[in-house]
Amino acid sequence: MTGNARSAASSPHRPEPLPPAPGEERSPALALVNTLTTRGGTPVDELDTPRRAARWLADRRLTDDGLSLDAAELDGLHRLRQAVRGLLDAAVTGRAPDARWVESVNRALSAAPVTATLAWPAGGQPSRHTRVAADRPVARALHRLADDTVSLLCGPDAEALAACPADGCARLLLRTHGRRQWCCTRCGDRVRAARHYARRRAAADLSTD
Template sequence: MKETATGDPGPAPLPPAPGAEQYRALDFVNTTLQLPGGRSQELLDSPAAAARWLAEHDLIPADAQVYEPCTVRLRTLRDRLRELFAARVQGEPAPEPALRAVNEALAGAPAAALLGWDPALGLHRIQVHPLDRLVDHVLAVLAADAADLLTGPDADQLAACSSTPCRRFLLRTHARRHWCSVRCGDRARAARAYARRTRAGGPAEE
């Protein structure tokens, strides 16, 4: 499939899918988009884009730098999480490579806060993430958030957007919610209306 052309801003950004305000991992898995017309959009397509997304989600400081190998690791975990989400939605067994990737991310960062000293604070606990471990921390946080979603009370609400070709996941906060956004809902309703007109032998276009 074709990427959105360089210099083409493409469609306006979609709002976060329902549930993304509770689970950063849900917003994370939705950073790859399928668009009408066979186009795709990658929101983590460069170190600068990845750094911007991570900073917006309070996962790294605003002035932190992200390098290409880190961006590749982020996209790899994202894709494995998408496999787990899809398996959960479809009622299928969790893919072993995806489980392994998530567990490696969970084990990749130290969980315990270190003991520090500051003249003003005295002895205190502090979570230290040297620059070379920052991505390990980010991956662990996102993997843990995804694991909480997949094993918690909201797991049964996890769904895939019903509007083709959208690939985003959402939480169905009420029974009638089938789409990740108003845009996808409008597109699905328009497609159904077109199909009804076609079956009835009516005009194909408005």
């Protein structure tokens, strides 16, 4: 994100946050890409500062509360978001993705490899657990976001991935219901209002002919 865009996004006159788009509750990767939107032609970035990014990660249980991000970690989160957005857009449009996006996701996965561990408490049953091996909590969070990206692209939800068709909306969603088209009620109301206005204008034009 450019310096101008970041400055605009961190303006004190930030618009009210949009409600989560359908699918965000089960896909943190989808929620990640929807943190960067355009509202009224102005970029709005929910992760524009280390503090907001840390809060977002903790709210989605990707990290614990009280995490502090440094500038490099915030930049890494932004870079992964850009790559995930590119990959999801490619899936929606059917275009081939940029190889750099694939590399960015794979880098996040390899930076925090997963190891399997066995637990067998006294008097209990054995169970298998996985552990993300990384020194920093942010690296583990990026791994989970990258892993969810792969699951979203390669799993059954890939067919439900869609872009909100409302004009000016940049959010993605999962069509979890056959009749659901918009990312939120606000977009749906805006589109219906625009259609109603267009019909009235067309009728007025016909009446003056």
